[in-house]
Amino acid sequence: MSGVLIAPSVLAADLGHLADEVRSIDRAGADWIHVDVMDGRFVPEISFGPGMVRAIRKATEKPLNVHLMIVEPERSLAAYVDAGADHLLVQAEPGSTVHLHRVLSRIRELGKRPGVVIDPATPIAWIEHVLHLVDIVMVMTVNPGFGGQKFLPEMLPKIAALRALCAGRGLHPHIEVDGGQDVDTARAVVAAGADVIVAGTAIFGSADREQAIADIRSAAA
Numbered sequence: 001m002s003g004v005l006i007a008p009s010v011l012a013a014d015l016g017h018l019a020d021e022v023r024s025i026d027r028a029g030a031d032w033i034h035v036d037v038m039d040g041r042f043v044p045e046i047s048f049g050p051g052m053v054r055a056i057r058k059a060t061e062k063p064l065n066v067h068l069m070i071v072e073p074e075r076s077l078a079a080y081v082d083a084g085a086d087h088l089l090v091q092a093e094p095g096s097t098v099h100l101h102r103v104l105s106r107i108r109e110l111g112k113r114p115g116v117v118i119d120p121a122t123p124i125a126w127i128e129h130v131l132h133l134v135d136i137v138m139v140m141t142v143n144p145g146f147g148g149q150k151f152l153p154e155m156l157p158k159i160a161a162l163r164a165l166c167a168g169r170g171l172h173p174h175i176e177v178d179g180g181q182d183v184d185t186a187r188a189v190v191a192a193g194a195d196v197i198v199a200g201t202a203i204f205g206s207a208d209r210e211q212a213i214a215d216i217r218s219a220a221a
């Protein structure tokens, strides 16, 4: 698949200089800006809320890809829309999203691009009946909650099965992957069917972010 998109994850930025960090990856060639919202309940850490999304919005015009790793995202969709999110991604697991079909439909009604996220242990079957509602399916390639973890290669057949399931139904959502991504994993996940790569450590941890993005992009091409 051509046209792989790169979405640097702001979780790995120097948060003391957030606006400068966001401008840096914007200039370096990011396609989307990935923002991880964590509530200390669905995942152990607390990260960003609507105020931070609003601050990031002011620093870039690139699409904000906001991943809600929170319990009951349905309660705060409007706040993230108001803060400037472009894509709203919710977890498929009922420990997070109570009525997945309704929430994804609501995101569309709010004029934003809906995305559904599956954790490593979550089977594709859990999202089979909502695939027609989404623009993005994100496969977690680490267990969510922390940056800097190691890619789980056992997610590769899952990505391939998901791409085949979508194609068989005439659906072409972005298949995004998140967690432990670098040049080597990007090559493998794109070969399996992914077309959007979220990378935190591999981009923000690089002395030359433009080169880091270009390297991931060309490895994946």
Ligand SMILES: O=C(CO)[C@H](O)[C@H](O)COP(=O)(O)O
Pocket: 009, 011, 012, 034, 036, 142, 143, 144, 145, 146, 147, 148, 149, 178, 179, 180, 181, 198, 199, 200, 201, 202
């Ligand atoms: O969602 C996340 C953690 O839950 C991060 O976006 C993801 O882990 C990216 O960071 P890294 O590239 O450092 O793995």
